[in-house]
Amino acid sequence: MSGEKAIIVASDEAFQTKLGEWPDGQRGLLIQRKVNGPRHNLYFAAHKGNLIRLCEARITRTDRPDGTGLAVDGETVVPDPARTAYLQAIAADLSYTGIGCAQFLVDPNTGESWFLEINPRVAGNHAVPEAAGLGLGPLSISLARGEVAQGPLFIGKPGLRYAWSYGDLSRVKRLWQKPNRASIRTIVSAVIESLNTALRADIHMTWCWSDPMPTLTLYGRLLTRGRNLVATEGDT
Known part of the structure:
Protein backbone atom coordinates (compact mmCIF):
# COMPACT_ATOMS: atom_id res chain seq x y z
CA MET A 1 0.00 0.00 0.00
CA SER A 2 1.42 3.37 -1.06
CA GLY A 3 4.55 1.47 -2.07
CA GLU A 4 5.04 -0.01 1.41
CA LYS A 5 4.60 -3.53 2.81
CA ALA A 6 2.84 -2.04 5.83
CA ILE A 7 2.00 1.38 7.26
CA ILE A 8 2.09 2.30 10.95
CA VAL A 9 -0.35 4.90 12.26
CA ALA A 10 -1.43 6.07 15.72
CA SER A 11 -4.93 7.34 14.89
CA ASP A 12 -7.69 7.32 12.29
CA GLU A 13 -6.68 10.83 11.27
CA ALA A 14 -3.10 9.70 10.70
CA PHE A 15 -4.39 6.74 8.69
CA GLN A 16 -6.45 8.98 6.41
CA THR A 17 -3.46 11.25 5.87
CA LYS A 18 -1.10 8.36 5.17
CA LEU A 19 -3.48 6.51 2.89
CA GLY A 20 -4.60 9.46 0.80
CA GLU A 21 -6.89 7.83 -1.75
CA TRP A 22 -8.07 4.23 -1.63
CA PRO A 23 -5.75 2.19 -3.89
CA ASP A 24 -7.21 0.78 -7.09
CA GLY A 25 -7.95 -2.93 -6.80
CA GLN A 26 -7.61 -2.95 -3.00
CA ARG A 27 -10.57 -4.90 -1.62
CA GLY A 28 -9.80 -4.70 2.09
CA LEU A 29 -7.22 -4.10 4.79
CA LEU A 30 -5.67 -6.29 7.46
CA ILE A 31 -5.37 -4.22 10.64
CA GLN A 32 -3.20 -5.35 13.55
CA ARG A 33 -2.33 -3.82 16.90
CA LYS A 34 1.14 -2.32 16.86
CA VAL A 35 3.84 -4.52 18.36
CA ASN A 36 7.35 -3.22 18.95
CA GLY A 37 10.09 -5.71 18.23
CA PRO A 38 12.05 -7.47 15.50
CA ALA A 57 16.11 -16.01 11.48
CA ARG A 58 15.90 -12.75 13.41
CA ILE A 59 15.78 -9.64 11.22
CA THR A 60 17.89 -6.95 12.85
CA ALA A 71 15.28 -7.44 5.49
CA VAL A 72 18.80 -6.17 4.80
CA ASP A 73 20.51 -7.54 7.93
CA GLY A 74 19.72 -10.63 9.98
CA GLU A 75 20.99 -13.72 11.76
CA THR A 76 19.85 -17.32 12.08
CA VAL A 77 19.03 -18.33 15.65
CA VAL A 78 18.06 -21.42 17.60
CA PRO A 79 14.32 -21.93 16.94
CA ASP A 80 12.11 -20.75 19.79
CA PRO A 81 10.01 -23.63 21.19
CA ALA A 82 6.84 -21.53 21.43
CA ARG A 83 7.05 -20.24 17.85
CA THR A 84 7.91 -23.74 16.64
CA ALA A 85 4.80 -25.07 18.40
CA TYR A 86 2.66 -22.31 16.86
CA LEU A 87 3.98 -23.15 13.40
CA GLN A 88 3.46 -26.88 13.94
CA ALA A 89 -0.16 -26.23 14.95
CA ILE A 90 -0.75 -24.12 11.83
CA ALA A 91 0.88 -26.73 9.58
CA ALA A 92 -1.20 -29.50 11.15
CA ASP A 93 -4.43 -27.53 10.78
CA LEU A 94 -3.67 -26.90 7.11
CA SER A 95 -2.39 -30.45 6.47
CA PRO A 108 12.03 -7.96 23.07
CA ASN A 109 10.97 -7.37 26.67
CA THR A 110 8.44 -10.15 27.23
CA GLY A 111 9.42 -12.58 24.47
CA GLU A 112 5.78 -12.75 23.35
CA SER A 113 5.26 -13.68 19.70
CA TRP A 114 2.66 -12.15 17.41
CA PHE A 115 1.81 -14.00 14.21
CA LEU A 116 2.04 -12.03 10.96
CA GLU A 117 1.64 -14.46 8.09
CA ILE A 118 2.48 -17.80 6.56
CA ASN A 119 3.56 -17.87 2.94
CA PRO A 120 4.21 -20.85 0.64
CA ARG A 121 7.13 -19.03 -0.96
CA VAL A 122 10.50 -18.22 0.56
CA PRO A 138 15.34 -30.03 -4.04
CA LEU A 139 13.07 -30.90 -1.12
CA SER A 140 10.17 -28.88 -2.54
CA ILE A 141 10.28 -31.01 -5.70
CA SER A 142 10.40 -34.23 -3.70
CA LEU A 143 7.43 -33.09 -1.59
CA ALA A 144 5.45 -32.26 -4.73
CA ARG A 145 6.16 -35.76 -6.04
CA GLY A 146 5.21 -37.40 -2.76
CA GLU A 147 8.67 -38.91 -2.38
CA VAL A 148 9.53 -37.63 1.13
CA ALA A 149 9.41 -40.07 4.02
CA GLN A 150 8.55 -38.77 7.49
CA GLY A 151 11.58 -38.32 9.74
CA PRO A 152 12.83 -36.35 12.76
CA LEU A 153 12.74 -32.55 12.58
CA PHE A 154 15.95 -31.17 11.06
CA ILE A 155 17.07 -27.81 12.53
CA GLY A 156 19.11 -25.39 10.43
CA LYS A 157 22.44 -23.98 11.59
CA PRO A 158 22.15 -20.97 13.95
CA GLY A 159 24.59 -18.06 14.16
CA LEU A 160 24.82 -17.22 10.44
CA ARG A 161 24.79 -13.48 9.66
CA TYR A 162 23.27 -12.45 6.35
CA ALA A 163 23.03 -9.27 4.30
CA TRP A 164 21.11 -7.91 1.34
CA SER A 165 23.46 -5.14 0.25
CA TYR A 166 21.48 -4.17 -2.85
CA GLY A 167 18.48 -3.35 -0.67
CA ASP A 168 20.75 -1.51 1.75
CA LEU A 169 22.15 0.71 -1.02
CA SER A 170 18.65 1.30 -2.37
CA ARG A 171 17.81 2.57 1.13
CA VAL A 172 20.72 5.02 0.90
CA LYS A 173 19.44 6.23 -2.47
CA ARG A 174 16.00 6.91 -0.99
CA LEU A 175 17.60 8.92 1.82
CA TRP A 176 19.28 11.08 -0.82
CA GLN A 177 16.17 11.68 -2.90
CA LYS A 178 14.16 14.89 -2.70
CA PRO A 179 11.81 16.25 -1.42
CA ASN A 180 12.56 14.54 1.92
CA ARG A 181 16.32 14.27 1.62
CA ALA A 182 18.01 13.26 4.85
CA SER A 183 20.95 15.10 6.35
CA ILE A 184 24.46 14.37 5.09
CA ARG A 185 25.27 12.92 8.50
CA THR A 186 22.35 10.49 8.25
CA ILE A 187 23.31 9.45 4.72
CA VAL A 188 26.98 8.89 5.62
CA SER A 189 25.91 6.90 8.69
CA ALA A 190 23.67 4.73 6.49
CA VAL A 191 26.54 4.05 4.06
CA ILE A 192 28.86 3.03 6.91
CA GLU A 193 26.14 0.82 8.40
CA SER A 194 25.61 -0.86 5.02
CA LEU A 195 29.33 -1.55 4.58
CA ASN A 196 29.63 -2.89 8.11
CA THR A 197 26.72 -5.27 7.54
CA ALA A 198 28.18 -6.47 4.23
CA LEU A 199 31.63 -7.12 5.70
CA ARG A 200 30.29 -9.07 8.70
CA ALA A 201 27.90 -11.25 6.70
CA ASP A 202 28.38 -14.98 6.25
CA ILE A 203 25.68 -15.05 3.57
CA HIS A 204 24.84 -12.55 0.83
CA MET A 205 21.39 -12.66 -0.74
CA THR A 206 22.50 -11.57 -4.21
CA TRP A 207 26.22 -12.29 -4.37
CA CYS A 208 28.13 -15.44 -5.23
CA TRP A 209 31.84 -15.50 -6.03
CA SER A 210 31.36 -18.32 -8.53
CA ASP A 211 28.51 -16.51 -10.35
CA PRO A 212 28.95 -12.74 -9.90
CA MET A 213 27.27 -11.41 -13.08
CA PRO A 214 23.65 -11.30 -11.83
CA THR A 215 24.70 -9.15 -8.87
CA LEU A 216 26.96 -6.92 -10.96
CA THR A 217 24.08 -6.36 -13.39
CA LEU A 218 21.78 -5.34 -10.53
CA TYR A 219 24.37 -2.93 -9.14
CA GLY A 220 24.94 -1.49 -12.59
CA ARG A 221 21.26 -0.63 -12.85
CA LEU A 222 21.30 0.96 -9.39
CA LEU A 223 24.36 3.08 -10.24
CA THR A 224 22.80 4.17 -13.54
CA ARG A 225 19.62 5.29 -11.78
CA GLY A 226 21.73 7.08 -9.17
CA ARG A 227 23.69 8.99 -11.82
CA ASN A 228 20.46 9.92 -13.59
CA LEU A 229 19.02 11.16 -10.30
CA VAL A 230 22.05 13.38 -9.63
CA ALA A 231 22.02 14.68 -13.21
CA THR A 232 18.30 15.50 -13.02
CA GLU A 233 18.75 17.38 -9.75
CA GLY A 234 21.67 19.28 -11.24
CA ASP A 235 19.41 20.54 -14.02
CA THR A 236 16.77 21.85 -11.61
Whole structure:
Protein backbone atom coordinates (compact mmCIF):
# COMPACT_ATOMS: atom_id res chain seq x y z
CA MET A 1 0.00 0.00 0.00
CA SER A 2 1.42 3.37 -1.06
CA GLY A 3 4.55 1.47 -2.07
CA GLU A 4 5.04 -0.01 1.41
CA LYS A 5 4.60 -3.53 2.81
CA ALA A 6 2.84 -2.04 5.83
CA ILE A 7 2.00 1.38 7.26
CA ILE A 8 2.09 2.30 10.95
CA VAL A 9 -0.35 4.90 12.26
CA ALA A 10 -1.43 6.07 15.72
CA SER A 11 -4.93 7.34 14.89
CA ASP A 12 -7.69 7.32 12.29
CA GLU A 13 -6.68 10.83 11.27
CA ALA A 14 -3.10 9.70 10.70
CA PHE A 15 -4.39 6.74 8.69
CA GLN A 16 -6.45 8.98 6.41
CA THR A 17 -3.46 11.25 5.87
CA LYS A 18 -1.10 8.36 5.17
CA LEU A 19 -3.48 6.51 2.89
CA GLY A 20 -4.60 9.46 0.80
CA GLU A 21 -6.89 7.83 -1.75
CA TRP A 22 -8.07 4.23 -1.63
CA PRO A 23 -5.75 2.19 -3.89
CA ASP A 24 -7.21 0.78 -7.09
CA GLY A 25 -7.95 -2.93 -6.80
CA GLN A 26 -7.61 -2.95 -3.00
CA ARG A 27 -10.57 -4.90 -1.62
CA GLY A 28 -9.80 -4.70 2.09
CA LEU A 29 -7.22 -4.10 4.79
CA LEU A 30 -5.67 -6.29 7.46
CA ILE A 31 -5.37 -4.22 10.64
CA GLN A 32 -3.20 -5.35 13.55
CA ARG A 33 -2.33 -3.82 16.90
CA LYS A 34 1.14 -2.32 16.86
CA VAL A 35 3.84 -4.52 18.36
CA ASN A 36 7.35 -3.22 18.95
CA GLY A 37 10.09 -5.71 18.23
CA PRO A 38 12.05 -7.47 15.50
CA ARG A 39 10.52 -9.71 12.87
CA HIS A 40 11.39 -13.40 12.99
CA ASN A 41 11.18 -15.58 9.90
CA LEU A 42 10.66 -19.32 10.29
CA TYR A 43 11.66 -21.10 7.09
CA PHE A 44 10.28 -24.60 7.03
CA ALA A 45 9.24 -27.71 5.17
CA ALA A 46 6.28 -29.83 6.21
CA HIS A 47 4.89 -33.18 5.10
CA LYS A 48 1.21 -33.92 5.66
CA GLY A 49 1.01 -31.35 8.45
CA ASN A 50 4.25 -32.32 10.24
CA LEU A 51 7.33 -30.10 10.27
CA ILE A 52 10.39 -31.87 8.91
CA ARG A 53 12.88 -28.99 8.46
CA LEU A 54 13.11 -25.65 10.24
CA CYS A 55 15.35 -22.58 10.38
CA GLU A 56 14.60 -19.39 12.34
CA ALA A 57 16.11 -16.01 11.48
CA ARG A 58 15.90 -12.75 13.41
CA ILE A 59 15.78 -9.64 11.22
CA THR A 60 17.89 -6.95 12.85
CA ARG A 61 17.39 -4.23 10.21
CA THR A 62 15.21 -3.58 7.16
CA ASP A 63 15.29 -1.13 4.27
CA ARG A 64 12.71 1.07 6.03
CA PRO A 65 13.43 3.15 9.16
CA ASP A 66 10.21 2.00 10.89
CA GLY A 67 11.12 -1.69 10.65
CA THR A 68 8.65 -2.55 7.90
CA GLY A 69 9.94 -3.36 4.43
CA LEU A 70 12.48 -5.98 3.39
CA ALA A 71 15.28 -7.44 5.49
CA VAL A 72 18.80 -6.17 4.80
CA ASP A 73 20.51 -7.54 7.93
CA GLY A 74 19.72 -10.63 9.98
CA GLU A 75 20.99 -13.72 11.76
CA THR A 76 19.85 -17.32 12.08
CA VAL A 77 19.03 -18.33 15.65
CA VAL A 78 18.06 -21.42 17.60
CA PRO A 79 14.32 -21.93 16.94
CA ASP A 80 12.11 -20.75 19.79
CA PRO A 81 10.01 -23.63 21.19
CA ALA A 82 6.84 -21.53 21.43
CA ARG A 83 7.05 -20.24 17.85
CA THR A 84 7.91 -23.74 16.64
CA ALA A 85 4.80 -25.07 18.40
CA TYR A 86 2.66 -22.31 16.86
CA LEU A 87 3.98 -23.15 13.40
CA GLN A 88 3.46 -26.88 13.94
CA ALA A 89 -0.16 -26.23 14.95
CA ILE A 90 -0.75 -24.12 11.83
CA ALA A 91 0.88 -26.73 9.58
CA ALA A 92 -1.20 -29.50 11.15
CA ASP A 93 -4.43 -27.53 10.78
CA LEU A 94 -3.67 -26.90 7.11
CA SER A 95 -2.39 -30.45 6.47
CA TYR A 96 0.53 -28.55 4.98
CA THR A 97 2.83 -30.25 2.49
CA GLY A 98 5.56 -28.11 0.97
CA ILE A 99 8.02 -25.40 1.91
CA GLY A 100 7.21 -21.97 3.30
CA CYS A 101 7.98 -19.05 5.55
CA ALA A 102 6.07 -18.00 8.67
CA GLN A 103 6.63 -14.56 10.17
CA PHE A 104 6.24 -13.35 13.74
CA LEU A 105 6.87 -10.09 15.56
CA VAL A 106 8.61 -10.68 18.88
CA ASP A 107 8.40 -8.36 21.88
CA PRO A 108 12.03 -7.96 23.07
CA ASN A 109 10.97 -7.37 26.67
CA THR A 110 8.44 -10.15 27.23
CA GLY A 111 9.42 -12.58 24.47
CA GLU A 112 5.78 -12.75 23.35
CA SER A 113 5.26 -13.68 19.70
CA TRP A 114 2.66 -12.15 17.41
CA PHE A 115 1.81 -14.00 14.21
CA LEU A 116 2.04 -12.03 10.96
CA GLU A 117 1.64 -14.46 8.09
CA ILE A 118 2.48 -17.80 6.56
CA ASN A 119 3.56 -17.87 2.94
CA PRO A 120 4.21 -20.85 0.64
CA ARG A 121 7.13 -19.03 -0.96
CA VAL A 122 10.50 -18.22 0.56
CA ALA A 123 11.25 -15.56 -2.09
CA GLY A 124 14.47 -13.53 -1.99
CA ASN A 125 15.64 -14.95 1.33
CA HIS A 126 16.04 -18.45 -0.11
CA ALA A 127 19.81 -18.24 0.41
CA VAL A 128 19.34 -18.15 4.20
CA PRO A 129 17.77 -21.60 4.76
CA GLU A 130 19.99 -23.05 2.05
CA ALA A 131 23.14 -21.87 3.85
CA ALA A 132 21.69 -23.23 7.09
CA GLY A 133 21.46 -26.67 5.49
CA LEU A 134 17.72 -27.04 4.86
CA GLY A 135 17.98 -27.78 1.13
CA LEU A 136 14.49 -26.48 0.46
CA GLY A 137 14.94 -26.31 -3.32
CA PRO A 138 15.34 -30.03 -4.04
CA LEU A 139 13.07 -30.90 -1.12
CA SER A 140 10.17 -28.88 -2.54
CA ILE A 141 10.28 -31.01 -5.70
CA SER A 142 10.40 -34.23 -3.70
CA LEU A 143 7.43 -33.09 -1.59
CA ALA A 144 5.45 -32.26 -4.73
CA ARG A 145 6.16 -35.76 -6.04
CA GLY A 146 5.21 -37.40 -2.76
CA GLU A 147 8.67 -38.91 -2.38
CA VAL A 148 9.53 -37.63 1.13
CA ALA A 149 9.41 -40.07 4.02
CA GLN A 150 8.55 -38.77 7.49
CA GLY A 151 11.58 -38.32 9.74
CA PRO A 152 12.83 -36.35 12.76
CA LEU A 153 12.74 -32.55 12.58
CA PHE A 154 15.95 -31.17 11.06
CA ILE A 155 17.07 -27.81 12.53
CA GLY A 156 19.11 -25.39 10.43
CA LYS A 157 22.44 -23.98 11.59
CA PRO A 158 22.15 -20.97 13.95
CA GLY A 159 24.59 -18.06 14.16
CA LEU A 160 24.82 -17.22 10.44
CA ARG A 161 24.79 -13.48 9.66
CA TYR A 162 23.27 -12.45 6.35
CA ALA A 163 23.03 -9.27 4.30
CA TRP A 164 21.11 -7.91 1.34
CA SER A 165 23.46 -5.14 0.25
CA TYR A 166 21.48 -4.17 -2.85
CA GLY A 167 18.48 -3.35 -0.67
CA ASP A 168 20.75 -1.51 1.75
CA LEU A 169 22.15 0.71 -1.02
CA SER A 170 18.65 1.30 -2.37
CA ARG A 171 17.81 2.57 1.13
CA VAL A 172 20.72 5.02 0.90
CA LYS A 173 19.44 6.23 -2.47
CA ARG A 174 16.00 6.91 -0.99
CA LEU A 175 17.60 8.92 1.82
CA TRP A 176 19.28 11.08 -0.82
CA GLN A 177 16.17 11.68 -2.90
CA LYS A 178 14.16 14.89 -2.70
CA PRO A 179 11.81 16.25 -1.42
CA ASN A 180 12.56 14.54 1.92
CA ARG A 181 16.32 14.27 1.62
CA ALA A 182 18.01 13.26 4.85
CA SER A 183 20.95 15.10 6.35
CA ILE A 184 24.46 14.37 5.09
CA ARG A 185 25.27 12.92 8.50
CA THR A 186 22.35 10.49 8.25
CA ILE A 187 23.31 9.45 4.72
CA VAL A 188 26.98 8.89 5.62
CA SER A 189 25.91 6.90 8.69
CA ALA A 190 23.67 4.73 6.49
CA VAL A 191 26.54 4.05 4.06
CA ILE A 192 28.86 3.03 6.91
CA GLU A 193 26.14 0.82 8.40
CA SER A 194 25.61 -0.86 5.02
CA LEU A 195 29.33 -1.55 4.58
CA ASN A 196 29.63 -2.89 8.11
CA THR A 197 26.72 -5.27 7.54
CA ALA A 198 28.18 -6.47 4.23
CA LEU A 199 31.63 -7.12 5.70
CA ARG A 200 30.29 -9.07 8.70
CA ALA A 201 27.90 -11.25 6.70
CA ASP A 202 28.38 -14.98 6.25
CA ILE A 203 25.68 -15.05 3.57
CA HIS A 204 24.84 -12.55 0.83
CA MET A 205 21.39 -12.66 -0.74
CA THR A 206 22.50 -11.57 -4.21
CA TRP A 207 26.22 -12.29 -4.37
CA CYS A 208 28.13 -15.44 -5.23
CA TRP A 209 31.84 -15.50 -6.03
CA SER A 210 31.36 -18.32 -8.53
CA ASP A 211 28.51 -16.51 -10.35
CA PRO A 212 28.95 -12.74 -9.90
CA MET A 213 27.27 -11.41 -13.08
CA PRO A 214 23.65 -11.30 -11.83
CA THR A 215 24.70 -9.15 -8.87
CA LEU A 216 26.96 -6.92 -10.96
CA THR A 217 24.08 -6.36 -13.39
CA LEU A 218 21.78 -5.34 -10.53
CA TYR A 219 24.37 -2.93 -9.14
CA GLY A 220 24.94 -1.49 -12.59
CA ARG A 221 21.26 -0.63 -12.85
CA LEU A 222 21.30 0.96 -9.39
CA LEU A 223 24.36 3.08 -10.24
CA THR A 224 22.80 4.17 -13.54
CA ARG A 225 19.62 5.29 -11.78
CA GLY A 226 21.73 7.08 -9.17
CA ARG A 227 23.69 8.99 -11.82
CA ASN A 228 20.46 9.92 -13.59
CA LEU A 229 19.02 11.16 -10.30
CA VAL A 230 22.05 13.38 -9.63
CA ALA A 231 22.02 14.68 -13.21
CA THR A 232 18.30 15.50 -13.02
CA GLU A 233 18.75 17.38 -9.75
CA GLY A 234 21.67 19.28 -11.24
CA ASP A 235 19.41 20.54 -14.02
CA THR A 236 16.77 21.85 -11.61
